[in-house]
Amino acid sequence: MTTPGVATITGMRMNVESFNLDHRTVAAPYIRVADRKTLPAGDVITKYDIRFCQPNQDHLDMPGIHSLEHSMAETIRNHANYVLDFSPMGCQTGFYLMVVGDHPQDEIEELIAVSLTDVLELTEVPAANEIQCGWGESHSLEDAKAAARAFLDRRAEWSQVTA
Numbered sequence: 001m002t003t004p005g006v007a008t009i010t011g012m013r014m015n016v017e018s019f020n021l022d023h024r025t026v027a028a029p030y031i032r033v034a035d036r037k038t039l040p041a042g043d044v045i046t047k048y049d050i051r052f053c054q055p056n057q058d059h060l061d062m063p064g065i066h067s068l069e070h071s072m073a074e075t076i077r078n079h080a081n082y083v084l085d086f087s088p089m090g091c092q093t094g095f096y097l098m099v100v101g102d103h104p105q106d107e108i109e110e111l112i113a114v115s116l117t118d119v120l121e122l123t124e125v126p127a128a129n130e131i132q133c134g135w136g137e138s139h140s141l142e143d144a145k146a147a148a149r150a151f152l153d154r155r156a157e158w159s160q161v162t163a
């Protein structure tokens with residue numbers, strides 16, 4: 001028995017939420033809640049799937065996604081104190097954002113939009129050096145800005161996950 005939208009490679013429910021997402025059914029760009037956990041004291045942590053590229057059709061090259069990671073890690077924290085993490089996906093098609101709390105989709109979309117807009121204004125990638133980064137030479141501000149611009153240009157599509 002399968003559920004629509006659930007990956008059918010194994011037919012079994014897997015531990016990782018995104019492994020149960022049929023990546024053939026999504027339409028990037030989008031922002032969706034991937035997971036939400038309630039901690040023992042009642043606080044909530046929410047994880048977002050922020051997909052820049054259509055899975056298995058397109059991806060960001062490593063220097064660009066790495067530089068966007070560094071840039072967003074800095075800019076997003078100028079706009080929200082509840083950000084835990086902003087990290088690239090290993091498949092290089094997007095990022096995971098983890099935040100404390102439960103926030104309306106509109107608020108998260110606006111947070112992403114203002115933070116990416118800030119990235120467009122950067123003149124250098126934050127912490128792109130061998131002291132502050134594990135691969136300080138693998139960076140491209142130009143590619144990071146191009147990815148940011150392309151994602152921003154399609155903001156109207158962010159809240160729609162499937163075609």
Ligand SMILES: [Zn+2]
Nearest residue numbers: 070133134135
């Ligand atoms: Zn780095």
